[in-house]
Amino acid sequence: MTVKRIPDPDASVKFADGAIDTSSTKWVPNEFDQYAVETALRLAEDAKSKKRHAEIVVCSVCPAAQRQHITTFLAMGADRGVVVDADDTALDSQAVAKLIAGVFKKEGADLLVCGKLSQDSEGNEVGQRVAGLLDLPIASFAGGVTWDQGNSAMVVSREVDDGVETKKVPLPSVLTCDLRVVLPSSVKNGITPDDYTYNEGPRLASLRGITMAKRKKVEQLKPADLGVEAGSAVNNNAVTPPPARAAGQIVESVEQLVEKLASEAKVL
Amino acid sequence: MSKVLVVVETDGTTIKNASLPGVTAGAELAKHTGGELHLLVVGSGVGDAANAVGAAGFGAAGVHVADHAELAPFTTEAWTDTVVAAAKALGATALGGTATSTLRDVIPRAAALLDAPLAAEITGVKGNNTFSREMSAGRALADFTLSGSVVCFTARASDFAPAAAGGAAPVSAVDAGTPNKRGAEVVGIETTQSARPALTEASVVVAGGRGMGSGENFAPLETLTDLLGGALGASRAATDAGMVPADLQVGQTGKVVAPELYFAVAISGAIQHLAGMKGSKTIVAINKDPEAPIFQVADYGLVAKWEDTLPQLIEMVKAKKSS
Ligand SMILES: Cc1cc2nc3c(=O)[nH]c(=O)nc-3n(C[C@H](O)[C@H](O)[C@H](O)COP(=O)(O)OP(=O)(O)OC[C@H]3O[C@@H](n4cnc5c(N)ncnc54)[C@H](O)[C@@H]3O)c2cc1C
Ligand SMILES: Nc1ncnc2c1ncn2[C@@H]1O[C@H](COP(=O)(O)O)[C@@H](O)[C@H]1O
Numbered sequence: 001m002t003v004k005r006i007p008d009p010d011a012s013v014k015f016a017d018g019a020i021d022t023s024s025t026k027w028v029p030n031e032f033d034q035y036a037v038e039t040a041l042r043l044a045e046d047a048k049s050k051k052r053h054a055e056i057v058v059c060s061v062c063p064a065a066q067r068q069h070i071t072t073f074l075a076m077g078a079d080r081g082v083v084v085d086a087d088d089t090a091l092d093s094q095a096v097a098k099l100i101a102g103v104f105k106k107e108g109a110d111l112l113v114c115g116k117l118s119q120d121s122e123g124n125e126v127g128q129r130v131a132g133l134l135d136l137p138i139a140s141f142a143g144g145v146t147w148d149q150g151n152s153a154m155v156v157s158r159e160v161d162d163g164v165e166t167k168k169v170p171l172p173s174v175l176t177c178d179l180r181v182v183l184p185s186s187v188k189n190g191i192t193p194d195d196y197t198y199n200e201g202p203r204l205a206s207l208r209g210i211t212m213a214k215r216k217k218v219e220q221l222k223p224a225d226l227g228v229e230a231g232s233a234v235n236n237n238a239v240t241p242p243p244a245r246a247a248g249q250i251v252e253s254v255e256q257l258v259e260k261l262a263s264e265a266k267v268l
Numbered sequence: 269m270s271k272v273l274v275v276v277e278t279d280g281t282t283i284k285n286a287s288l289p290g291v292t293a294g295a296e297l298a299k300h301t302g303g304e305l306h307l308l309v310v311g312s313g314v315g316d317a318a319n320a321v322g323a324a325g326f327g328a329a330g331v332h333v334a335d336h337a338e339l340a341p342f343t344t345e346a347w348t349d350t351v352v353a354a355a356k357a358l359g360a361t362a363l364g365g366t367a368t369s370t371l372r373d374v375i376p377r378a379a380a381l382l383d384a385p386l387a388a389e390i391t392g393v394k395g396n397n398t399f400s401r402e403m404s405a406g407r408a409l410a411d412f413t414l415s416g417s418v419v420c421f422t423a424r425a426s427d428f429a430p431a432a433a434g435g436a437a438p439v440s441a442v443d444a445g446t447p448n449k450r451g452a453e454v455v456g457i458e459t460t461q462s463a464r465p466a467l468t469e470a471s472v473v474v475a476g477g478r479g480m481g482s483g484e485n486f487a488p489l490e491t492l493t494d495l496l497g498g499a500l501g502a503s504r505a506a507t508d509a510g511m512v513p514a515d516l517q518v519g520q521t522g523k524v525v526a527p528e529l530y531f532a533v534a535i536s537g538a539i540q541h542l543a544g545m546k547g548s549k550t551i552v553a554i555n556k557d558p559e560a561p562i563f564q565v566a567d568y569g570l571v572a573k574w575e576d577t578l579p580q581l582i583e584m585v586k587a588k589k590s591s
Contacts, residue, residue, distance in 0.1 A: 009539075013407045020408060092385055093376075117521065120404050123388050125376035128344070132380035137345050137452040140373050143514060155455065159514050160369040161286070161523075162466075163459040167343070170451040179504060179521055180514060200508075233385035233419075237411045242402065245546060248567040250558075254580045257552065257570055258588065265550040265567065267472075267529040268588050 001040045001078070001113040002100055002127075003033040003060045004088065005069045006120040018238040022089070029069035032115025034202040035177040037073045040113045041203070042187035043147055045077075047196050053189070054110075055079045059103045061088050061096050064220050074213035075205035081218035082107070084226070092232035095223075097129035102226030104134060109172065111154070116141055116176040127176035137169040143180035149190040270303030273360035274328075275351055277370055278309055278317035283324070285469055288430030290366030291326050293423035295431065296393040297362055304329040308354050308442070310347055312340035322439035326431045332358065334444035341454045344373040346447035352381045353445025355418065362397070364421035371422055379420040386420040387412070389524075391427040405520045406543035425468045426526035426547055460513045464499050467516065472498030472529045473548070475518055477541075478505035479534025479555070480574065486512060488578040489533060495585050501525065501545075503535045519544035533574050537562025554578075 005027040007013070007020075014021040037058065044054040056078040058070050064085035074081060084099045104112055114127035131138035139145075139156035143164065146155040151170070158165045159178045180186060184197040205213070223230040251257045262268040274294035276287040283291075291307065298305040305328045309318040318333040325331075334350045351374055355363050363378060365371045367389045379386040391409075392400040398413045399421065467473065474493040476486055486500070493500045501518040502511065518525055520540040526547035533554045535541060538561070545551070546565050553566035556573045563569040570577060 007404075009405070013404050015408075020404075094380060094383065094385060097380055119520075122401075122403055122520070123376075123386070124372055125379070125386055125388055128373060128376035129380035132348065132377035135450070137450040138373075138377070139452075140344070141369065153451075158369075160457075161515060163457065163513070163515055165457045166455040168453045168455050173452075180508060183508065233415045234387075235413045235415065237398070237413060239403070239408050239410045242406060242409045245551075245565050246567075248551070248563070248565070248569060250563070250569045250571060254570070254577050254584060257568055258581065258584045260568055261529070261550070261552070262588060265529075267550050268585065 001033070001036045001056060001058055002115070003037070003058055003069050003073055004030045004115070004118050005060065005062050005066060006030045006118060009119050013241070015239065015241055018240065019236065020239050027066060027069065029072055030115055030119055032117050032119070032177055035179070035182045036113045036115045037076055037078060038202040039145060039175070039177050039181050039187055041077050042192070042198065043145065043189045045192065047192040047198070053191055057082060057107055057109065059100060060084070061086055061091065061099050063087055067218065070218060071213050072205065074216045075209040076203055077209060080216050082221060083218055084221050084223060086223050086230050090232060091230050092234045093123045093125045093129060095228065095230040095232065097126050097133055098228045099223055099226055099230065100126065101130045101133040102228055103221070104130065106226070111171055112174040114174065114176045116178050127174055131174040136173050138174040138176070139167045139169050140176040141178045142175050143178045144186045145175065145181065147189040270298070270301040270361040271306055271359055272298040272301070272303055272362040273306045273308055273355055273358060275308045275310060275363070275365040275371060275374065276321060277368065278311060278314055278321070280317060282317055282320035285430060286368050286425065286466065287366050289425040289428035290364060290371070290423045291431035292428040293390060293393060293421065294364060295327050297421070300393060301361070301396050303361065306358060306360070307331045307437070308351065309333045310339055310350055311335065312337050318439050322437050324433035325435045325437040327434050328437040331437050331439045332442040333439060334442050336444040336447050338447040338449060339444070341457070342370060343449045343452050343454060344377055345450045345452050347374050348377040348381065349447040350444045351378045354442045355382065357443050360418060362419050362421065364423065366425050367422035375420050375422050382418045382420070384416050384418040384420050385414040386422070387414055388422050389424045390421050391424050402543070405539045406546060407539065424524055426524050460515050464493065465497070467499045467501055467518070467523045468525055470499035471527050472496040473501045473518070473525050473527045473545070474498055474531040474533070475501030475503065475535060475545070476506055476511070476533050477503040477535030478509065480506060480511060483511040488582060491582050492531070492578065492585065495582065495589060496529070498527070503541050532562050532566070533578070535562055536560045537565065
């Protein structure tokens, strides 16, 4: 599974010289990747006996010195990490996807679980790109996943524009996780009883998990180790704050609201 | 000469409305690059639909049809094979379309195979391969340029007017390549049935949040929605709780809407929600908490409980409509 570091989404965005100023940024794991690791854990574990049936490797493309977000996921329960040491802010999504594809191949993995979206750059593209580069099937925008162990396939409810599509993809394949994959009964692995209900949302790391995380292995690779020349074909000319909306007004009653909508805004 | 290829989706008869903003974005890019706009119709048995697209033209120099049994139902695996084959066969210098769930699946995969950069969910075309888009839940605006022999884009529907029909364009078959589902199988599709306009196309959106309490309590919102001929929307909290279907979610992760009139009822106004609706022309917020952040973007705010306001609002709107 993959995780990206992003600037804390609860902090305000700072700008300097026509760019986002990250000099004082607190980096945190992308929320959708928290959903991805929760999905991977629910797929890999027997929730009752806590036994594991699959190994979970966390992969991130980021400066090796800034890999705390990987440690967070190791503390939640992932088994080991791979960091591709590169400044992700200087790479485009194609470069990131090539690096992740390289790690996937090197590991001989069966399933790639990605988030659907980076909360900061909002590409919504890396998982789809990796699947393309690896020539694998993909179920994107997963809101529910059932592992069909007998057929070695994932049956995925995909959140599409006008409803839900159920798509079956054989392993090896790629999933990208949407919000509702972390609802209590969204993931079934054929091992944990189907009626088991998880707590909503990604799990918190336990104290024991945090201690154990320090001992888990994190392999460090360079883009060159994966035969990837990492660059970017995207050039930002300027990144600026959006124009603010003009201040509105508080109305005192429904009468006043309807009156203003009709005569002032002219929308009724 | 540059050639902008826009993938359009059809409903069996003609182009889907959802595809029209992407055609406009493609036409703008073609204008900026001094090139031609071309449209690509993909599917199985889509000949008639392609002819209808050709008849409407939309300013395109050509409409291309890739018809193959493997292309229905939609899978990104098979569609991407075809889209990439067609882009190569036609010598496209740009490839894109509206940022629907279909093309948000296909275009990035195609971009990977073409080794091309992608401008995702653009809000504007600024120049030759230069675009604008939002980031960080609408809190930053980027103006950027892509380089490469092919570039890709998806266009945010709320930021481009639907393309208008024009003179007819010639329709011809294009080699669909060898589309392959790679073992993927669509087991079922559950479409949310609604007689209302699509959320992204409606001129009025009435949205409810967690404070509505339950799905049944959405009834007055639905009444208001139908009185105004609008679409129903919701916050993540309301969709996660199962009050309404997930595809009604408005926000960073849901639909981005920009109607003439947006009602946010019992919605706090988290940045992820604002990202999906702050482009609306007039925003009305009804919330019992005067400190709710939604009031910072609302043109008209009413600090009140929905239980105490919606019945009267419905009656007054009814009266306005019939007067
Ligand atoms: C990665 C990520 C992506 C997200 N994407 C989205 C997204 O796309 N869209 C989205 O909406 N959210 C999204 N969210 C969630 C978002 O952060 C908020 O949690 C969510 O929008 C809150 O929904 P809400 O306003 O309905 O609920 P709350 O924040 O709980 O607000 C409920 C509001 O109802 C009011 N209220 C309660 N009772 C009444 C009453 N009787 N009458 C009137 N008012 C009442 C309360 O005062 C309160 O303001 C995302 C979050 C994350 C982490
Ligand atoms: N630098 C990165 N390292 C690891 N995974 C990433 C990186 N960038 C993006 N991803 C993954 O790709 C998903 C989609 O990101 P994006 O296409 O950028 O919106 C994220 O949720 C991550 O799982």
